[in-house]
Amino acid sequence: MRELEKLTSLEMVDNFIGKHSLSFLYISRTNCSVCHALLPQIQKLMTPFPLIQLGHINADQVEEIAGHFSIFTVPVLLLFVEGKEVLREARFVHLEEYESKINKIYELTQ
Numbered sequence: 001m002r003e004l005e006k007l008t009s010l011e012m013v014d015n016f017i018g019k020h021s022l023s024f025l026y027i028s029r030t031n032c033s034v035c036h037a038l039l040p041q042i043q044k045l046m047t048p049f050p051l052i053q054l055g056h057i058n059a060d061q062v063e064e065i066a067g068h069f070s071i072f073t074v075p076v077l078l079l080f081v082e083g084k085e086v087l088r089e090a091r092f093v094h095l096e097e098y099e100s101k102i103n104k105i106y107e108l109t110q
Contacts, residue, residue: 001043004056010064013057017080020053022109027069027076030060035075038093042077043072045099049106052079 004026007013017023028035028041039056046054059065059074069078071090078086079102084106089098 002046002054003039004039004043004054007057008061009056010062010068013055013062013065013068015085016053017056019080020080022052023080024048024052024054025057025076025078025080026054026056026079027071027074028056028060028064028077032074038075041095045095045102049102052102052106052108057090070102079105081105 005016007025009018013025017025024046026039028039032107046052057065059071065071069076069085073091075093077087077089077093077098078085087101091097
């Protein structure tokens with residue numbers, strides 16, 4: 001399972017996305033049971049994609065993240081290629097479909 005880098009400010013988030021050609025953000029809230037259940041599954045799912053850098057934001061700690069990315073619910077999974085958002089899933093994520101989408105994008109960037 002892969003670890004996600006904890007990002008605690010909007011500046012850290014923007015630097016993280018800008019610094020990595022492939023970056024993934026997992027946005028959650030402290031009291032979100034879906035968020036806590038999905039996180040270990042996402043960590044496992046991202047194992048075959050070592051070039052994608054993983055970041056985690058707690059929207060309770062970085063409240064401005066919701067407005068920055070137009071987020072209305074959590075969890076939100078965002079994938080960026082060269083700083084551009086290319087994939088977004090929210091709330092209830094179908095993991096097999098999501099993995100297939102990531103795999104296609106990952107192969108295209110190699």
